Amino acid sequence: MDPCWAEAAGGVTAPKGFRAAAVRCGIRQAEADDLGLLVCDTQGTAAATFTTNRVTAAPVRWSRETIAQGRVRAAVVNSGNANACTGERGWRDVAATAEAAAKALGLEPTNFLVASTGIIGHFLPIGKLLEGLPRAAEQLDASLDAGERFARAIMTTDTVVKQAALRCDVGGGTVRLGGATKGAGMIAPGMATTLTFLTTDARIERPLLLDLLRRAIDRTYNRISIDNHMSTNDTALILASGLADAPAIAADSDAASRFGAALTELCLRLAVKIVADGEGAKRLVRIDVLHAPSEAEAVTVGRAIADSPLCKCALHSGDPNWGRFISAAGYACPTMEESKAHLWIGDKLAYSAGTAADTPASELAAAMAGREVHLRLDLGLGEASATVWTCDLSKEYVEINADYHT
Numbered sequence: 001m002d003p004c005w006a007e008a009a010g011g012v013t014a015p016k017g018f019r020a021a022a023v024r025c026g027i028r029q030a031e032a033d034d035l036g037l038l039v040c041d042t043q044g045t046a047a048a049t050f051t052t053n054r055v056t057a058a059p060v061r062w063s064r065e066t067i068a069q070g071r072v073r074a075a076v077v078n079s080g081n082a083n084a085c086t087g088e089r090g091w092r093d094v095a096a097t098a099e100a101a102a103k104a105l106g107l108e109p110t111n112f113l114v115a116s117t118g119i120i121g122h123f124l125p126i127g128k129l130l131e132g133l134p135r136a137a138e139q140l141d142a143s144l145d146a147g148e149r150f151a152r153a154i155m156t157t158d159t160v161v162k163q164a165a166l167r168c169d170v171g172g173g174t175v176r177l178g179g180a181t182k183g184a185g186m187i188a189p190g191m192a193t194t195l196t197f198l199t200t201d202a203r204i205e206r207p208l209l210l211d212l213l214r215r216a217i218d219r220t221y222n223r224i225s226i227d228n229h230m231s232t233n234d235t236a237l238i239l240a241s242g243l244a245d246a247p248a249i250a251a252d253s254d255a256a257s258r259f260g261a262a263l264t265e266l267c268l269r270l271a272v273k274i275v276a277d278g279e280g281a282k283r284l285v286r287i288d289v290l291h292a293p294s295e296a297e298a299v300t301v302g303r304a305i306a307d308s309p310l311c312k313c314a315l316h317s318g319d320p321n322w323g324r325f326i327s328a329a330g331y332a333c334p335t336m337e338e339s340k341a342h343l344w345i346g347d348k349l350a351y352s353a354g355t356a357a358d359t360p361a362s363e364l365a366a367a368m369a370g371r372e373v374h375l376r377l378d379l380g381l382g383e384a385s386a387t388v389w390t391c392d393l394s395k396e397y398v399e400i401n402a403d404y405h406t
Contacts, residue, residue: 004168004258005166005167005262010147010178011148011180012147012178012179013143013146014144014176014178015177016244019041019142020037020039020146020147021137021139021150022149023136025078027118028079028080028156029080035076035129035153036079036149036153036154037077037150038075038077038150038199039105039140040073041241041243044239045242046209046239048237049236050192050234050235051230056084056232057116057120057232060115062094066109066112072110072112072239074107074112075112075114076112076114077116079117079156080117080156082116082117082119082122082232083123085120086121086122086124097112113235115237117156117182117194151181154197158183164273165178169258170247170255171247171255171258173247175200175249176201177198177200178198179196179197179199180196181197182194182195182196183226183274185226185227185229185400185401187224187274187275188226189234192222195234196267197239199240200239200263202244202246202249204248204249208251212256220270221271223387225389226275226278227278227393272284278390278397280395280396282316282391283316283370283392284371284372284373284389285374286387287302287305287390288375288377291383291384291385292333293381295386298384299388300333301329301332302387302388304328305325305332306389308324311325313393315393318369320368322343325343329341336381340353341354341377341379342378343376345375346373348364
């Protein structure tokens with residue numbers, strides 16, 4: 001069946017009813033924008049998911065409260081400082097941020113989700129941020145360029161801008177979805193993301209929007225890993241303006257299925273951009289786990305391979321040391337049977353029913369040598385499957401994170 005979505009230009013400003021802006025406040029050391037503002041022109045609907053880390057940044061605590069009130073229609077995001085592990089001052093700085101943004105736009109503080117990314121344990125230079133907010137408000141624009149500047153302003157160690165947009169036929173009309181994300185390290189989401197901002201001009205009620213967001217995140221962001229380290233600041237927000245020339249999307253409808261598929265595709269595109277830009281990474285790795293007892297076990301096996309330093313080092317060198325992949329699966333899947341398992345690297349069979357396949361080592365090495373590597377593990381235990389995405393582990397990753405504090 002043909003997909004119900006098609007690629008569109010832009011990011012968060014691609015749907016109708018959204019404006020964005022970015023300015024430089026000097027929070028980051030780099031000569032780059034470090035404060036982003038995203039605003040929905042209507043009081044539409046909003047939904048969000050957050051990190052499940054028990055150590056939680058002040059912006060996450062604020063945003064959990066505001067999203068629950070159902071009035072969020074804008075986001076303020078800074079890079080260069082996480083405002084995490086900053087105690088009561090951290091909370092006061094978040095409140096001051098929301099209050100200043102509300103004043104600049106004629107809204108209420110509870111209309112704002114606040115997000116931060118950067119170094120943990122340092123107080124936010126709130127004076128710089130508050131000085132930048134009125135400037136950002138003055139520059140709000142609905143152009144695709146404004147959306148790209150917003151996506152660029154939320155970067156930290158990212159080397160590329162990460163945004164995407166889609167058109168979706170929901171039956172009786174077309175809606176647009178857009179998004180921007182960031183992340184290159186400290187990536188192991190759990191019912192959260194890194195920082196991700198999604199927009200749509202669909203008309204959709206909040207309970208359905210939240211349900212579809214959670215499903216999309218679970219199948220995309222929750223299946224990527226760079227270093228198996230969950231952030232304190234992970235946030236995913238979706239805003240719906242309701243301005244599309246299309247009927248409202250109702251629960252349990254064909255339109256809801258179509259919109260959900262497009263939202264999942266959008267999240268997948270953004271999530272894979274994160275893994276492809278992993279700190280110091282040279283290879284993007286897709287791990288398909290097939291015929292598992294359950295989807296959850298398939299994910300667990302895939303993540304065991306994705307998170308193993310030994311597997312990631314082999315992936316970096318292009319060494320087809322398939323024993324590392326099989327052994328990781330063995331400790332992750334309690335019901336695994338060697339005699340039923342098969343592993344392919346690309347289209348080359350590496351392991352079959354308990355022993356090495358007869359594929360020449362040179363062919364396996366060639367399958368590991370590209371920018372993208374595909375591992376396919378058939379457990380032979382059931383009907384469930386899952387895909388997990390990761391990257392290799394390089395010397396550059398160690399150097400980046402050894403020097404990050406300074």
